[in-house]
Amino acid sequence: MIVKQFGTHKCGHNDKPVPASVCLLSMLGGANSNRYFIATQDRELQKSASTIPGTPVLFLHQKTPTLQPPSEISTAKAKKHTMTLFDVRKHEEESFKTLRKKFGVLDKEGIIKKRKKKKGPNPLSCKKKQKKSVVVEHEELKKKRKRKRVKIPKHLKEHWIAQLKNETTNITS
Numbered sequence: 001m002i003v004k005q006f007g008t009h010k011c012g013h014n015d016k017p018v019p020a021s022v023c024l025l026s027m028l029g030g031a032n033s034n035r036y037f038i039a040t041q042d043r044e045l046q047k048s049a050s051t052i053p054g055t056p057v058l059f060l061h062q063k064t065p066t067l068q069p070p071s072e073i074s075t076a077k078a079k080k081h082t083m084t085l086f087d088v089r090k091h092e093e094e095s096f097k098t099l100r101k102k103f104g105v106l107d108k109e110g111i112i113k114k115r116k117k118k119k120g121p122n123p124l125s126c127k128k129k130q131k132k133s134v135v136v137e138h139e140e141l142k143k144k145r146k147r148k149r150v151k152i153p154k155h156l157k158e159h160w161i162a163q164l165k166n167e168t169t170n171i172t173s
Helices: 020-028 043-050 072-086 090-103 134-142 154-172
Strands: 057-061 064-067
Touching (some): 020 043
C-alpha cells in the first residue's frame, strides 16, 4: 500500500531491453536532475553512480541499509555551490567600503586589542598554615572509646531466659 503511493518513472527502453544498471545510469543522466537515490548491491553500479555529483547510494551491509558517504565530486560541487551563494562579490565589497567611510566605522587595523596581564597566585594558597593548639591535643587523648554494643536476636534472649529458669528450678528442687 505504501509503495503504491509513490510515482513511477518510465525509462523509455521499451523497444530495446537493456540491463538494469545501464537503465538506471541512463535515468540519472549527467547531473541527476530528478534527484534519484540509487539502492543497489552491484559494486560497479555503485562506483559509476558515485561519479555523478549529488547522487546518494544506498546498499545493504549484512541486514542494515547503509548510505555511502558523499564522493569527492559531490563535495566539490557542494562547496562550489555554497561559495556562489554566500561569497561577497566585488561590487558589494566596494559598497561596504563606501558605507564604512560614510558612517565612520573603523577597520580592523584601527582597533587596538588589550593584552591580558599576568596574574599573581591565589592569595588563599599563600596563607600560612595555622598550628593546632596544645589544648586540643590533650582533649583528643582524653576521649573515651565508644563501646560497641552487640545486638542479640530476640529468640536467643528468650531461649537463654528459658534455660536460666529451668536451671533455677532444677537447683531449687
